[in-house]
Amino acid sequence: MKISIRKKIFLAFAMFLVISGLIWLQSYRSQYILNQKIQIIERKYELFNAILEARRYEKNYFLTFDRKNIDQTLTYVNIAENSLRSILTKYGKYTLAKNLDERITELEEYKDSLVNLLKLQKNGHLAVPGDFIQLIQKQGRKITSELEKIVKKESQFTRDLIRKSKMIHLIALLPVFILSILVALFLIFNVDRPLKTIGNAIIKISRGDFQNIPEIHTGDEFESLVTSLNSMIKELNKRNKELVQAQKLASLGRLTSGVAHELNNPLNNISTSVQILVEELEDDDLEYKKELLIGAEKEVERSKEIVKSLLEFARERSLTLKRTYFKNLVNNAIKRVKSQVPDNITFKVEVPDDIQATVGPLGIERVLINLIVNAVQAMKNGGDVTIKACKQESNSGFCFQVIDTGEGIPEEIITKIFDPFFTTKEVGKGTGLGLSIIYGIMEQHDGKIKVSSEQGKGTTFTCFLPFDQPE
Template identity: 40%
Template sequence: MKYTNEAIRLLELNTQGFYNTANPQEITDLVNNLSEYKVLMDYFATKSQWTGRPGMGMEKTVIENLEKRRVLEQKIREMGKKIITTAEAISKQEHRNLRKILKTSQNVLITSIVLFSLIGIVIGQILSRMIVRPLTQLEKIMEEIADGRFVKVEIRSKDREIVSLTDAFNRMLHELELRKRYLVQSEKLASLGTLLSGVAHELNNPLSNISSSSQILMEEIEEDDLKYKKELLSQIEEQTGRAKKIVRSLLEFSRDRAFKKEQIPLKNLFDETLQFLKGQVPTKIEVALDIPENITIFADKQKIQQAFLNLIKNAVESIADQGKVLIRARRHLAGNECNDTETGIYKYRRYGEDCTRKQDSVNIIIRDTGAGIPPEILPKIFDPFFTTKEVGKGSGLGLAIVHDIIEEHHGCIGVESKIGQGTTFLIRLPVKEI
């Protein structure tokens, strides 16, 4: 009875909840069955005495009461069975509902995970475009700048911080470019100062000839030897032209002008460059040219001359006493691969670009028989401010400037050296605009 009352009470308290869980008709039947079961149990409890009063017909009464009890018990059992069946049906329905809820929850969870993953990917892509990708591009550009190539930073981004950072880097690059130009000009002026003694020596010869011819002419001006006088005047004109040519070349080299490429005969360029260095080359050092007359390069004369001047000057300075500097040039036809010697030379380049070109180019070799460069130093020789000379005797900018000039002409430069056997620089330059 206690459990029946408790079951009825719970059903009455949570009627709506049970209706949501199971079939409303089943809940109604369960309530009715429990109520009827309670009535039967109450009735069964009140009829605890199933025997009749003593006297006549007592046996018959007992039999009738026992029969009623049996019938009542049967009804109670049947009602209990109905209650159990209904409860089991409700329980199964609840289990089905729970499984359905779990399945729905599982689907919602999976859908949520997929949805959040997609949202995460989208957010990641957005962040990548806004922040990560620009920073990666900036990192690559910084690597190029660290290698000496001042490439303008161009990063498209709507992020204010990235834009500000890009602008700051571009301002820094502009300042570095200005300072680099200043250093290049300073190095050129330093080279110019070194050349002045040689140029003075070269100018002294034609000026001496002019002076001698003028004196002779003045002494013999009264004589009638007109042919001899014309020869003297011709010598004066020739030596004056020679001096003018030297001065003009010197002025062209020293003038700071805009970068302008043109077709230049290579042999004439080296002849003029060697003219500058004539006073700087000791008599025991031979400088030999092996350049065909028909070879030309497409370059800025002033800058490429500065590069060749630095390389030849370094080659001469590397020879302690007696030796030779060979300057050779050959055409490199389109599609031809580098030979073994060239491959070895190009091993020590500042960058790893391929020097085998698809268009025609010119290979220029400057080889000396000097002391050579130690192998541990060789990879660093193109770095700015790197020098093995004593303090005050070298800025460490010469070869760095040479490399930048060659690269500015879309060429490449490599070096090979062995201690005691000398050094070879190989330059490859285009013969036309790229």
């Protein structure tokens, strides 16, 4: 059964509300009972104090035989009786003492004894048997003792209830804490992780990596989104293959055109020289004939060079990987071209010693040589060739640059310099395949190359290489 993310969040929120509601109800009930108990204790203390006052006036009466003391005793007994009846009526459900009716009966008996005591008094003297006095005192002591026990018991119970209430509040935090953890885990596994998976996949798609997103089984909108994205990626791969095929056909057309153009010039020259030789075969000017044959030979060599470059461009290169310090490759490349560099051109190497990568040393060295030679040829009046390198912040690879201070590349042709057979050099001085070859070498190393240039100030070729090659 699939449950949408909205329903999941709603259920989690509802569960949180239910648990919070139960905790609140339990807390409210505890507080309510505690409040009732406090009121009961207050009333019972009032009751107990009224009895104590009644007993005090009772004792004073037996000492002074003053009728006023008996009147005060009866007043406090009535107060005590009213308090006890009020407790029984309002708080009988919450009081611990369930025999309050007996206490009322005892109070009534005590009050009757005091009333009878007044009747026996004549002319300021007490004519009453000693056993009657003992009865009144006994009744008073019993009521006082029983009420004192009730008050102590209620006080102890209230203290226990306060302690339990604190414990309940602490225990009540436990389900809230557990629920919070469960909600956090739910958000991590059902919201955060799917979002990260989808986000990483979208980043890869933006980089041109059209791999399917790993399936997620959350049973909600995220699962549907991943399914839709995978369908989109499948369609993109299909369209990408069609585009690559179209680009291959276009490249093949440009390549064929370039080959025809490059070979056509020397073949025409050879053809012209042969025709002249045929026409001048009977002529005795051997020097002129020799000159034509030498020219034809040069054109043949030129054609061979074109074919050789073309074969090298088309050949599938195998990589022999080796862990190499990049600075050593730079130094080797400079040594190999040093003899071709005029004295008015200087090299500046700004490459850290610790940059090390797994590469095909010969291929990367060739990239450096071609870029350096191009930089030298761009500076007819001399200048500086600067080679820089630095590690990437992501620590996944490093960048290096070959910078010249030459004439620069015109803006209208800078997008064509990596095309096969494109060259701005004079006829016979270049095949136009050098930059195409190094572009292929960089791609083979899972690297990148780009160019920026400003006319009159120079050109910068920037290359990126990973530290390790993919398996």
